[in-house]
Amino acid sequence: MRIQPRQLMLELWQAASAYSHQKGEWQFGGRAQPNSTADAEQLLCLMYPATAEASYFRLEQPDRTGKDVAQALQALGEPIEIPQVLLRAVSTFMRRYSDEDGLPVFHGGAYLQATQAGHILSPEDRRIDIVDSMSMSITLCLATLGFFKEYRRTGIRRAQLLRDVEWLENAASTRLTAAMVGLLRSFTVHTFSPTSTAGAALLRTVDQDGYSEEQLLARLRASLNSIRADLPEATDGTTGLDGLENENHLFECGWSWGVVHGAPAVEADLPESAQKPGRAVARPNLYFTLSALDGIADLSSERTRRLNLLTSTQQSLSRRLQLRWELAQRYWSAIADFGDRRTALADIPWQPTDRAGGESPVTDHYYSLQVAGMVIENLHQRRPAENELASIAQILAELAIRARVTRRASQQETAVEMHVPGLEIPLAEADGKPVVLAWRVTDFATALLKRTMRLVLLARSAELRQQLLDLADEIWGHVEQRMILDGPGAGLWDDPRRPFPGLPDEAGEPSWYFTERVVECLVAAVSVIDMSPVTNVAGISAARTMLSEADHLYHRELLNGALNAGGAMRAELEDVAIQIDRARAAVERRPGTAQAILLEVLRRLNSLEAARPSIVLEGRL
Amino acid sequence: MIVLATSDKGGTGRSVTTTNVAYRRALQGDDVCFLDFDFGSPTAGAILDVESVSRGIKMGTGLHSYLHGETAEPARIDVWRHAGWSGRRRPLGAGRLVLLPGDEGGGEFPVDAAMIERCRQLFLGLAEEFSIILVDLSAGRSYAAELVQEATSNLGSGGEAVRWLVFHRWTRQHILAAHGLVFGERGIVNNGVQLGIDREVMEDSIRFVRTAVQEPDSAQLSLLRPAQASWLQRCHEELLELAARRRLGRSMMIGAIPLDPVLQWREQIIRDLDVRSTQIANPETVAAFEDLASKLTQQNYWAAV
Structure with missing residues (x-):
């Protein structure tokens, strides 16, 4: 792996902190006007690595902050001041994204776009809650709660500071609850007849072996049967469950782009008024489903459990979200896995059941990537076979080629549309209202890198791991090219003009959307390096053979009375014994290291032996 | 402001650092006096290069004699006029720099109430x-240290701020010893509490100074073999962790003085010309003294978070 996450992260931190902290204050903003998603992303650029499972970038205990880390964040002040800078910044965020009653909002704001060029969105339009913002807020709130819980333990005692921390913890906890409730109410089940457009698209997706439509339907129903049976358990806040009663209908489940129209209120520690009626269509969207999954994954992380970050109400909400998380993963994995000769996932690009008018078919590759992401997350729940992983690795590699991430793009190539302008998701509302809002998704390259890293974590063979790391390096090469070089956002992202020449110049200011995703990739790279090296049976067996030979020869030297041969010989054999012990300790977990040590030991033992027989043979005694 | 300099172990560089800090502070324009309370071995005269008091004052007029009531006023020495390296006059813009030396052959002594009162009046x-x-105490717990702590704990209403600088070298033993000296059962904090000072006020008034520091990435260590460098970095990390656990971490540290050949080979005042002209001392060392000198009176470095 050529990616060096510590160095890269610190460079990114240096640029992000210099941009975000000016004149002693945190400044929200970047390429887009401040909004609840972008501001959370901007904060997470620091908060996410600082609260990641691996503790290399910790900031909440100033006594333990690394020297290079402190240097990178000089713009924020000295290590002792950094937690307080973050305290003020996150508190500002919490205040800014609450309504008049102090209830958290998840408005799309400036990230929303008009579906029709020239149409200007009203402030009303921009005040619509979005799943991306909820999911980002879950991650941010959990990071905040953990960060300041640990910060408290450093023995802070200034009364005002303690009050400020307490205020933020309460605000973050309330926002977390609201985001979880929002996600519960955004989960939906969409049922449709096999003869509808959606039905035809789904059947087309699973048609990999040339079965008749009847056989195909029967097989599809059979493979989705257990999910269909479990779905009715997910009642809280869920719309569309009654559609499942019609056994002839097909279905899909997952997250829509916001709270679904007609979604019932959920029991939680929130005022009634916090659960506003939803507007989103009751149809899952792959991008938002994956986005929700990323937030929910943080709810069940080892860290969240260890630090006991959730209240009992939140634990109950979390369990309900887990259930939906598992159902969505199982559903999409089942569809993706369909097919004997070739899986539906391998049949690139994936065909969505619903395609908006005017959507470029090339962005279908986005759906392939999202389904692959869901399959990979599902594989993390069990111990997958190596060939399953290899076939997904192949799909990721092909997506990287098709999206011109690992191949040069020619001018005006349609594949570039996946990156710029990206996938435009129309935010369809219930009852066929005209669609005016759209959500722009431009994270293909970083999503691909993140999924590749997640897959590396599963690989157990050295070959597959290396193959995936090579792919990750190649994708990183592309991502790195897109770093902004000049202007206020220098050192941050995203400037796609180098890999994709001919694009208009809109760089200068950073895109926190993209930069935060680069940060996620680097954190994923850290977890890859943090694993112990992969080993294989052959390597261990070779190391054992060498160990046994070296040990044997060493003992023969001792038996021969080598210790009578004087100080030089004794010192040599003492050191050989130490090296053999080191090798023995390394055999299982680092067989390559063990072999390297043993080669040296065998050579040294041999040179002792080689010095002796010649004297005897020449018979000069 | 009264600054009490102490350390648990000898040889930490406490005296040489404190004198240099006094010198820097006077250069910055403050009127500074330096009290040599290291009665066992009064060395401030030697460090300041005042020949006549290089091992304490001889006439029985030092601090030691004053505390015993043998002289009404302790002797004062104008360092700018008497130091060998000084041009016999105060530099432009500088404040006064006055040394109150100890007595030659003074030694330790038990404390009585009269002494405490004399010390307080002083x-x-x-x-x-x-x-x-600036008060340079001896290493470890001593009568002199107890005397000063008691005298300064009771300076009356609107009294002077009292601050402690605890010096320690960057080794395991020194970290543990400095921790004991401050937070131990009979440490400075508990002593202060017994004298009626609030524990938190006491803790806010104490900061640590690391001396003879060699960061693993310093130029002086660049000649190490890779294995030595690897080992050294691990040692450094262990010490960082130990310091954090023993409450000697970054948040309680107010200065770090790098290892400097001039300080190591000859304890002396480092002047700017030693860095700029003769170049015998490192600029980082002077920067560390300046930094510590100015932080003495910056409230934010003396407040708990």
Whole structure:
């Protein structure tokens, strides 16, 4: 792996902190006007690595902050001041994204776009809650709660500071609850007849072996049967469950782009008024489903459990979200896995059941990537076979080629549309209202890198791991090219003009959307390096053979009375014994290291032996 | 402000650092006096290069004699006029720099109430004249240290701020010893609490100074073999962790003085010309002294978070 996450992260931190902290204050903003998603992303650029499972970038205990880390964040002040800078910044965020009653909002704001060029969105339009913002807020709130819980333990005692921390913890906890409730109410089940457009698209997706439509339907129903049976358990806040009663209908489940129209209120520690009626269509969207999954994954992380970050109400909400998380993963994995000769996932690009008018078919590759992401997350729940992983690795590699991430793009190539302008998701509302809002998704390259890293974590063979790391390096090469070089956002992202020449110049200011995703990739790279090296049976067996030979020869030297041969010989054999012990300790977990040590030991033992027989043979005694 | 400099172990570089800090502070324009309370071995005269008091004052007029009531006023020496390296006059813009030496052959002594009162009067008088009063205590727990802590704990209403600088070298033993000296059962904090000072006020008034520091990435260590460098970095990390656990971490640290050949081979005042002209001392060392000198009176470095 050529990616060096510590160095890269610190460079990114240096640029992000210099941009975000000016004149002693945190400044929200970047390429887009401040909004609840972008501001959370901007904060997470620091908060996410600082609260990641691996503790290399910790900031909440100033006594333990690394020297290079402190240097990178000089713009924020000295290590002792950094937690307080973050305290003020996150508190500002919490205040800014609450309504008049102090209830958290998840408005799309400036990230929303008009579906029709020239149409200007009203402030009303921009005040619509979005799943991306909820999911980002879950991650941010959990990071905040953990960060300041640990910060408290450093023995802070200034009364005002303690009050400020307490205020933020309460605000973050309330926002977390609201985001979880929002996600519960955004989960939906969409049922449709096999003869509808959606039905035809789904059947087309699973048609990999040339079965008749009847056989195909029967097989599809059979493979989705257990999910269909479990779905009715997910009642809280869920719309569309009654559609499942019609056994002839097909279905899909997952997250829509916001709270679904007609979604019932959920029991939680929130005022009634916090659960506003939803507007989103009751149809899952792959991008938002994956986005929700990323937030929910943080709810069940080892860290969240260890630090006991959730209240009992939140634990109950979390369990309900887990259930939906598992159902969505199982559903999409089942569809993706369909097919004997070739899986539906391998049949690139994936065909969505619903395609908006005017959507470029090339962005279908986005759906392939999202389904692959869901399959990979599902594989993390069990111990997958190596060939399953290899076939997904192949799909990721092909997506990287098709999206011109690992191949040069020619001018005006349609594949570039996946990156710029990206996938435009129309935010369809219930009852066929005209669609005016759209959500722009431009994270293909970083999503691909993140999924590749997640897959590396599963690989157990050295070959597959290396193959995936090579792919990750190649994708990183592309991502790195897109770093902004000049202007206020220098050192941050995203400037796609180098890999994709001919694009208009809109760089200068950073895109926190993209930069935060680069940060996620680097954190994923850290977890890859943090694993112990992969080993294989052959390597261990070779190391054992060498160990046994070296040990044997060493003992023969001792038996021969080598210790009578004087100080030089004794010192040599003492050191050989130490090296053999080191090798023995390394055999299982680092067989390559063990072999390297043993080669040296065998050579040294041999040179002792080689010095002796010649004297005897020449018979000069 | 009264600054009490102490350390648990000898050889930490406490005296040489404190004198250099006094010198820097006077250069910055403050009136500074330096009290040599290291009665066992009064060396401030030697470090300041005042020939006549290089091992304490001889006439029985030093601090030791004053505390015993043998002289009404302790002797004062104007360092700018008497130091060998000085041009016999105060530099432009500098404040006063006055040394109150100990007595040659003074030694330790038990404390009585009269002494405490004399000591208290001394500080009250000096506080009217000087903005910074630096007191160099001996290493470890001593009668002198107890005397000073008691005398300064009771300076009356609107009394001078009292701050402690605890010096330690960057080794495991020194970290543990400094921790004990401050937070131990009979440590400075508990002593202060017994004298009626709030524990938190006490903790806020104490900061640590690391001396003879060699960061693993310093130029002096660049000649190490890779294995040595690897080992050294691990040691450094262990010490960082130990310091954090023993509450000697970054948040309680107010200065770090790098290892400097001039300080190591000859304890002396480092002047700017030693860095710029003769180049015998490292600029980082002077920067560390300057930094520590100015942080003495910056409130934010003396407040708990």
